Amino acid sequence: MQLHDVWFVLIAVLWTGYFFLEGFDFGVGVLTKLLARDRTEKRVLINTIGPVWDGNEVWLLTAGGATFAAFPDWYATLFSGFYLPLLLILICLIIRGVAFEYRHKRPEDRWQTNWEHAIFWTSLIPAFLWGVAFANIVRGVKIDENKEYVGSLLDLLNVYSILGGLVTLTLFTFHGAVFTSLKTVGDIRDRSRKLATRLGAATAVLALVFLLWTQVSQGDGKSLIAMIVAVLALVGALGFNLAGREGWSFALSGVTIAAAVAMLFLTLFPNVMPSSLNEAWNLTVTNSSSSAYTLKIMTWCAAVATPLVLLYQGWTYWVFRKRIGTQHIVDVH
């Protein structure tokens, strides 16, 4: 296995980490409207992700930085090509971060309500758009011989990519609902479990169509295995949720995300961004990657840093492992 293949896998791992972690905090953001009945319940939901959402978001920055360093052409084509959707995602992430930090800092009702609207929309929009973006990457977009994206914004909005967006949106919301039933106590936990069942059913239908479509149009043996794992894990997550085994349910909704991301990357390989105009213009792991020297340095850095990151981020989840409910919320702003 050559280094650029290793980095293809590592970038897939980083995106998996991002979707697994920020997936549930996006989901929790969406649930503030779907699940919470009043402000205190909203705050319970927000506080389940309070200590960790910032660390989760860094997975995106790392995925972006690693793509820049390991596959500069992929990075350049992707972010200049998907300009406006990415702009929208960035604006959402800016408002979202500020919303979490500032919502509770003033007592006025209007102030808090505005930030709560912001949390909902800025969680929902990126959760949808990331699916649109990845579906387009897998499907292939108009890339010319100079590796430039030459399509328009409308080219990015097609049935397949919108379906992809709906899959990530529902999957993340389901993942978030499973997470909140794992992290809360009392009434909100029960309602969260019931909502997770419905969200899980919707996710299953959409994901099955999307994954089958992907498999039929460009899959192979390996991607078929990943797809089967994704579907089985989703069914398992639903089953454990119904049985009230929240930890297992969350682990399996995570496996669903990981397997689905793995499937997308497996169908991509050895391309990183196929061209829909001409196969010869595909961006591949070889024609888009950095030099062997850069990749070697990056590999050393990743080999040392990644286990440490997993260790201390894991420790954070251990420190904040207790469930919370409305009774734990402080009554000050």
Place this chain on the structure above:
Amino acid sequence: MDLALAPETLARWQFGITTVYHFLFVPLTISLAALTAGLQTAWVRTEKEKYLRATKFWGKLFLINIAMGVVTGIVQEFQFGMNWSDYSRFVGDIFGAPLAFEALIAFFFESTFIGLWIFGWDKLPKKIHLACIWMVSMGTVLSAYFILAANSWMQHPVGYRINEERGRAELTDFWLVLTQNTALTQFFHTITAAFLVGGAFMAGISAFHLARKKHVPVMRSSLRLGLVVMIIAGMGTAISGDLLGKVMYKQQPMKMAAAEALWDGEAPAPFSVFAYGDVDKGHNKVAIEIPGLLSFLANDDFTSFVPGINDVNKAEQEKYGPGDYRPNIPVAYWGFRWMIGFGMASLGIGVLGMWLTRRKFLLPPGLRTGEDEVPHLVLFKKPLSPKFANLYWIVALWTMGFPLIANSWGWIFTEMGRQPWVVYGVLRTRDAVSPNVSQAEVLTSMIGFTLLYAVLAVIEVRLMVKYVKAGPPELTEADLNPPTRIGGDDKNPDRPMAFSY
């Protein structure tokens, strides 16, 4: 296309706006993290309550500030791909690595431990909780180092070769990129300047409360800490600035000639303090000059020759082909002066403040109302009129903005002075923009970010003012008796959290 709205111009404006805005929060984040950590350490070691109250007060302002620093930083990373895709293709092999290192080593640290610090008051033992804020501080410094190494490579490219076949620059020596003198001096200069910002911020806000005789014990300690930091950091900034200037004279003679509006080389070369007239047209209407100082700044020697703008332009034309290699001279000239002027003014006010708040100026013991007392700033034996006595507090408050102005101009000077190059001597800015991104797209994002940033600025400043005015919080039982076990050692499972969003 009309040059004013050409995608290159718009992309540069967008980069300038988003970067300068981002950099209003970065230095305060770096310095306040360390200062808050220092105060919390003082509490853990001495158990004096004023230090815990100070930690909570400055910590809260730190959190309001870092929230903006974090979210505006996300834009920076993706902007290279969005607006500068040809730059990314050309230098990604080199420039991407420190960025990835920053994310892997610094950002993860910062963001994970800040979560632990914010929510960990009732979940972590005292010392572990203290370690978390130090980890955050370490993360901010590491992050600055990697990003400055990346920027330094653009100022002075080293450790690379051009791969003609792939049409890009490739890394040959990463260690050299991380340790070249440009990176080290820029890091030294930026970190010291960051602490100047934090010191002035702390001194200014403490002065605000002390002028009203409020929260005296906490604010007196904070004021002295802020002033000490201002003085040390101010001197450090001056020393590192001098070192950086010398490095730049060797590596980017054009930038430094532009900084002086020195059109033709001179030996010895004078330093222009202030020029009246149009610096863009010539160097002839100069009002104040210090003879020989420029030679000294450039070469440690009062008589040496310093090349001028025309000399360097000619040399670069011979080296890189026909073209205009001059940056915007007035921006470089005035940017350089605003940077030094506001930076040195902050240092001066720090020294003055330190002298004025000596023990000697405290009220006599008989007149004091508490253990700590506000200095009444007597310069003379006779008491001053209250208006005059308050002048220092007002000056201290205004000084909060000085290092920020100096920092912003410092970056504008550094980046604009390098034009027309994006990577000095290797890649021109006009060859770095995304060829496939339309004018409308760049315009949309530029307006979008600018409007959003403007709204957020108002929100942030008003929030800061609210919490500054509120002063340090009263301590609760939970604050004074932190848990001794990780995860919290509370037997009562329904007890409210110490902190919640």
